Amino acid sequence: MTRRFTVLLALAAGILLPAAFTEAATVCKGTAINPVTDICWQCMFPAQIGSVSFGMGQESAPGNITTPTCVCPDSKQGIIAGLSVAFWEHARMIETVKDPYCFPILGTGMDNPKPGFSSGTSNGPAYSDNAYSFQQAHYYTFPAWSILKLFMDFPCAEQGGFDLAYMTEVDPMWNDDSLSFIINPEALLFANPVSQVACVADSVAATVTNPIDPLFWCMGSWGSFYPLTGSVDSSDPLSVNAGLAARMLFKLGRESLLFDTGINQCSSGGVITPILVKSNYRLQIARPVRGTACNPIGRPAMIWGSGKNPPWGAGANSPDNFLWSMTRRRVCCVGYGLN
Known part of the structure; x- marks a missing residue:
């Protein structure tokens, strides 16, 4: 009896699930991500090995590195002595979408x-007293080097595969x-007002170089990190969605689900950061239109957002359904074990 019920359940799932995806696909369809063409590969630069920096980049060489050589404890080899290495790692993807369950x-x-529940909204001052927007978000593990089978013997790069790690449609705190x-x-x-005025300095800093980490509540020209939800007091789609992607990082760090790899070169897995270190992350827009730069948190959309959210398109490539490639600072110690 139990076996018969299991077979019937499997048959029902085989019939109903494809139908659900087919119905959804008529609303949300588009072109899947191509890691070769859709990722801004020059964003991994500049990089640093020892005291030598190479590669052209938008900012200075990344990471909390003070000396060209390093000595780190290791559980398997006792002690590792070698060279300090720092670079920008393509590690995650974040979606911010107006259509719930659209990927x-x-x-x-x-x-x-x-249907209709938790859908994205965007109201300008003409519709209410204040501009307001709401979007859902999805967080993916996306170690691009590992997915493409590149630098497999490089100990600093994250190894793993593509996976959906978090979706806000089932998170009541996001909604x-x-x-x-x-x-x-x-x-x-x-x-x-006093705390928010301080964000002007953060916006200027993000425009020129990097955001100001001590102003941890500020997202530069994108607004405030708080509250850690999908609601933003703005109706500009590019700033709203870039800000929500950054909020997702802050939220995951607060929930001990995000590990910062740019703080301690002796910690290969990263460090939990309940307060986000903004300067250790950059975002590149990949949908609806691919961008050509990885921008620090808070950089004004007028610099990088021209033509990136056209009023045409359909499904996953439609306006206000965004995909962001996240690069993070990675510091590590590459050398030999000393038992």
Whole structure:
């Protein structure tokens, strides 16, 4: 009896699930991500090995490196002595979408179990007292080098595969500002004009070089990190979605799901950062239109966003369904074990 029920359940899933995906695909369809052409590969530069920097990049050589040589403890080899290495690593993908369960990186979507629920919105001042936007977000592991089988013997690069690690449609704290207070109670301290005026300096710094890390509540010209939800007091689609991608990083760090690889070169897995170190991350727009630069958090959209959200398109490539390639600082110690 149990075996018969299992067979019937499998047959039902085989019939119903493709139908659900087919129905969703009529609404959300597009071109799946191509890691060769859709990623800005020059964003891995500049890099540093020892005291030598190479490659043209938008900012100085990355990472918290103070000496060209390094000595680190190792659980297997006792001690590792070698050269300090730093570079920008293509490691994650983040989607910010107006259509729930739409996955631009896959070029398809899933059927919304509650049609219309948690859908993205964007209202300008003409529709309410203040501009307001809301989007859903998806977070993927995407170690590009490993996926393309490049530098497999390089100990600093993350090894692994593509995977959906987080989606906000099933996270009530992303969809409710009041519930998000559980993980960001300090938001009350920065809900005042003085704290927000300080973000002007962060915006200027992000425009010229890198954002100011001590101003951790600021996202430069993209607004404030708080609350850690999908709601933003703005209606500019590029700034809103870039800001939500950055918020996703902050939120995952607060939940101990994000490890910063640009802080400690002796920690290969990274360091948990409840307060995001903004300068260790950059974002490149890949959908609806591919960008050619990786921008620090808070850089004004007028610099990099021209023509990146056209009013035409369909499904995953439609306006306000965005895909962002995240590069992060990676520092490590490459050498030999000393037992």
